[in-house]
Amino acid sequence: MTYQNDHLAYDWFHRALPENIELAPGVYIESSYIFAAFFSKLRPGLVMEEGSGAYDLSSIATGPDARIKVGAYTCLNSTSLIADDTITIGAHGLFAWGTVITDATIPPPDDHGRRRRALLDTACDSQRRLRPMIDPKPVHINDNVWVGFDSVITGGVTIGRGAVIGCKTLITEDIPPYAIVVGNPCRIVRFLEADDDEEARTAALREFGMAAALPAI
Amino acid sequence: MVETPLLHILTPGVRLDGDWYGGTVPENISVGENTRIDSSACFRYYRAKGPLGLRTGADVTLWRTSLAPEEKGIIEIGDGTWIANASLACSVRITIGKRVFVAGGVTITDSDFHPLTPASRLVDTIAISPVGDRSRRPPIDARPVEIEDDVWIGYNATVLKGVRIAAGAVIAPGAVVTADVPAGCTVSGNPARIVEQRA
Numbered sequence: 001m002t003y004q005n006d007h008l009a010y011d012w013f014h015r016a017l018p019e020n021i022e023l024a025p026g027v028y029i030e031s032s033y034i035f036a037a038f039f040s041k042l043r044p045g046l047v048m049e050e051g052s053g054a055y056d057l058s059s060i061a062t063g064p065d066a067r068i069k070v071g072a073y074t075c076l077n078s079t080s081l082i083a084d085d086t087i088t089i090g091a092h093g094l095f096a097w098g099t100v101i102t103d104a105t106i107p108p109p110d111d112h113g114r115r116r117r118a119l120l121d122t123a124c125d126s127q128r129r130l131r132p133m134i135d136p137k138p139v140h141i142n143d144n145v146w147v148g149f150d151s152v153i154t155g156g157v158t159i160g161r162g163a164v165i166g167c168k169t170l171i172t173e174d175i176p177p178y179a180i181v182v183g184n185p186c187r188i189v190r191f192l193e194a195d196d197d198e199e200a201r202t203a204a205l206r207e208f209g210m211a212a213a214l215p216a217i
Numbered sequence: 218m219v220e221t222p223l224l225h226i227l228t229p230g231v232r233l234d235g236d237w238y239g240g241t242v243p244e245n246i247s248v249g250e251n252t253r254i255d256s257s258a259c260f261r262y263y264r265a266k267g268p269l270g271l272r273t274g275a276d277v278t279l280w281r282t283s284l285a286p287e288e289k290g291i292i293e294i295g296d297g298t299w300i301a302n303a304s305l306a307c308s309v310r311i312t313i314g315k316r317v318f319v320a321g322g323v324t325i326t327d328s329d330f331h332p333l334t335p336a337s338r339l340v341d342t343i344a345i346s347p348v349g350d351r352s353r354r355p356p357i358d359a360r361p362v363e364i365e366d367d368v369w370i371g372y373n374a375t376v377l378k379g380v381r382i383a384a385g386a387v388i389a390p391g392a393v394v395t396a397d398v399p400a401g402c403t404v405s406g407n408p409a410r411i412v413e414q415r416a
Contacts, residue, residue, distance in 0.1 A: 051346035196335035
């Protein structure tokens with residue numbers, strides 16, 4: 001089943017979904033309003049794999065060269081993805097409400113010149129397709145990462161497989177696999193046992209009657 | 218012309234007069250005298266199936282607060298407590314005392330929402346996915362939250378599972394409370410630390 005160039009039957013917002021997105025079967029999109037600021041010109045600009053979903057007040061806002069991938073069974077619950085370059089999210093991710101994942105960097109406070117130029121560029125575009133952000137750096141979130149509510153993940157960050165980010169945590173540096181990270185400023189409190197191997201995943205899928213024939217994670 | 222009241226008397230099992238949301242107040246709640254609520258939208262995520270999912274005292278004020286007990290959850294709110302624009306996500310028990318003041322954007326939860334170990338999270342993400350089955354979610358850690366009388370919780374603060382906030386404590390705006398707060402203390406930050414101890 002494809003949603004390309006289609007309206008969601010249950011949608012309150014009047015627009016069709018963008019043409020340049022690829023949604024696998026069983027993907028849930030709450031509303032086309034999620035894509036109100038989706039300006040990617042790439043084909044595809046967004047890939048969402050089997051069983052993933054963008055729920056409630058999620059939003060996917062991009063510039064023209066943005067590429068986003070959301071892995072299988074990943075849940076974006078009122079999460080904002082803001083991309084000018086690349087955001088890659090693995091399978092089995094959990095993203096709670098209010099979480100912001102952005103690959104775009106706002107110019108640092110002391111760099112008034114660059115910030116002013118970025119704001120001017122934005123003001124010159126009547127549709128505000130450009131945002132006052134510069135220096136995008138790809139964000140890579142590996143499989144099975146859980147991010148608590150109201151957290152923020154900024155540009156250039158890689159989050160290792162199985163990591164857990166506590167609520168309201170600001171992540172500006174790489175997080176190693178299976179780390180539990182909490183607080184602001186954030187700190188690693190401990191590491192989880194890596195018990196989520198391919199065998200565990202196959203067993204989990206079988207439990208729900210699904211073949212484990214999905215792309216390798 | 219009769220003006221529609223902003224706050225309705227909370228009554229179990231009825232449609233509130235002039236309610237913009239158009240839902241019905243659940244039957245399985247117990248309400249004290251003169252307890253008021255702005256809309257049935259507060260019960261949008263109310264999933265309690267037991268004999269009681271919400272018990273309030275008298276003179277309680279509930280402004281656009283998400284009252285979200287899970288099937289076996291129960292939320293208890295004491296006399297004269299004021300809650301505005303907070304979310305109470307409850308899978309076992311959240312107890313709020315008398316004359317507690319809860320400001321906007323506050324989240325109070327007695328569970329982790331998801332299991333912690335990576336292998337059970339694989340199962341959970343499939344269970345809650347559009348093609349899964351929510352009734353087969355793995356067990357999730359939950360411990361009751363208790364907030365005693367005269368506590369004040371500031372804007373956007375968060376109270377996490379298993380926490381007991383003793384009488385008269387103050388939670389600063391934005392704080393993330395992960396451990397018990399002694400009586401009369403002010404806590405602030407993420408994670409919340411004691412910043413002031415009143416005698």
